[in-house]
Amino acid sequence: MSELFATADAHPNIAFIKYWGNVNDQLKISLNGSISMNLDGLTTRTSVRFDSSLDSDKLEINDQPASPAANQRVTDHLDLIRNMAKLNQAAHVISHSNFPIGSGIASSASAFAALSLAGSKAAGLDLDIIELSRLARRGSGSACRSIPDGITEWHAGTTDEQSFADQLVPLDYWELVDCLIIINEKHKSVSSSDGHRISKTSPIQPLRIMGSARRFELCHNAILNRDFQSFSDVVEHDSNLMHSVMCTSMPSLVYLTKSSFEVIHAVLELRSKAVEACYTIDAGPNVHVITIKHQLDTVRQYLQQIPGILRVVSAPVGNGARLIN
Ligand code: DP6
Numbered sequence: 001m002s003e004l005f006a007t008a009d010a011h012p013n014i015a016f017i018k019y020w021g022n023v024n025d026q027l028k029i030s031l032n033g034s035i036s037m038n039l040d041g042l043t044t045r046t047s048v049r050f051d052s053s054l055d056s057d058k059l060e061i062n063d064q065p066a067s068p069a070a071n072q073r074v075t076d077h078l079d080l081i082r083n084m085a086k087l088n089q090a091a092h093v094i095s096h097s098n099f100p101i102g103s104g105i106a107s108s109a110s111a112f113a114a115l116s117l118a119g120s121k122a123a124g125l126d127l128d129i130i131e132l133s134r135l136a137r138r139g140s141g142s143a144c145r146s147i148p149d150g151i152t153e154w155h156a157g158t159t160d161e162q163s164f165a166d167q168l169v170p171l172d173y174w175e176l177v178d179c180l181i182i183i184n185e186k187h188k189s190v191s192s193s194d195g196h197r198i199s200k201t202s203p204i205q206p207l208r209i210m211g212s213a214r215r216f217e218l219c220h221n222a223i224l225n226r227d228f229q230s231f232s233d234v235v236e237h238d239s240n241l242m243h244s245v246m247c248t249s250m251p252s253l254v255y256l257t258k259s260s261f262e263v264i265h266a267v268l269e270l271r272s273k274a275v276e277a278c279y280t281i282d283a284g285p286n287v288h289v290i291t292i293k294h295q296l297d298t299v300r301q302y303l304q305q306i307p308g309i310l311r312v313v314s315a316p317v318g319n320g321a322r323l324i325n
Pocket residue numbers: 014015017018019020028034106108109139140141142143192193194196281282283
């Protein structure tokens with residue numbers, strides 16, 4: 001019998017049009033479509049070994065045994081894979097990320113994208129990109145966008161079959177770079193999953209959803225046309241809308257700090273000097289400043305002097321999930 005083992009790499013992604021709120025929290029079918037780029041250089045590598053000598057699944061994250069909650073989330077995901085492959089062995093899962101996890105850098109996206117590819121391969125399945133994207137979505141919604149290469153779109157759909165991501169443009173279509181301004185590397189106190197659940201308590205959420213198809217289309221076209229002005233207008237607007245929902249939810253979620261706002265103002269100043277840069281922020285204080293490769297040095301030098309910044313990491317557009325031999 002062949003060895004039930006595989007390893008995969010995946011990158012996190014930064015959303016230009018955000019996913020915030022589900023039609024179905026259990027299946028993670030989003031209320032709106034979203035668009036993101038994979039972040040090259042930030043990587044989660046995950047190995048999965050199904051092993052008949054284990055009584056239960058065992059998960060190690062960055063050389064430490066994982067918390068019971070993280071273990072349960074991985075077991076639930078492996079159960080999906082075991083059902084598909086008609087397998088009943090427990091698995092040993094080892095995962096390493098080379099960037100801070102749980103601080104609004106979409107570590108669950110790279111983690112579940114890598115787990116879906118390594119786990120399904122180890123179980124003997126040979127899933128295509130759409131099937132893998134649907135599987136990754138069940139672990140963490142944004143993970144479905146880390147499966148295809150480049151800049152990807154999650155078509156929200158209304159059923160499990162319809163809800164998956166595919167490629168909008170390949171890696172080299174537009175030389176976007178995420179200049180990621182790290183303000184805090186600690187694990188966030190409220191998870192995205194809890195945030196999705198309470199988003200319905202915000203009176204702003206229905207308005208955000210009402211305009212989401214239009215913003216998706218504007219962003220899609222701005223990327224196809226490499227039109228940075230239209231792109232930055234819609235990306236900042238969409239991020240601001242999501243944070244408005246967050247801070248008007250009950251209980252309120254306020255992820256942005258004083259330093260986040262200082263970076264936002266500095267980005268606006270850069271733009272007033274005709275530098276192509278715009279900001280977008282996920283569920284954490286760290287600010288993703290999207291720029292174009294030839295302006296990265298200018299953007300970086302301007303922003304890295306702001307007090308309160310821990311470090312700056314830059315990431316061009318990356319591949320989707322990959323098997324490692
Ligand atoms: C703010 O995919 O982390 O980063 O599906 O519950 O795992 P779960 O949530 P997650 O939510 C990501 C939210 C976001 C916006 C985005 O990436 O679109």
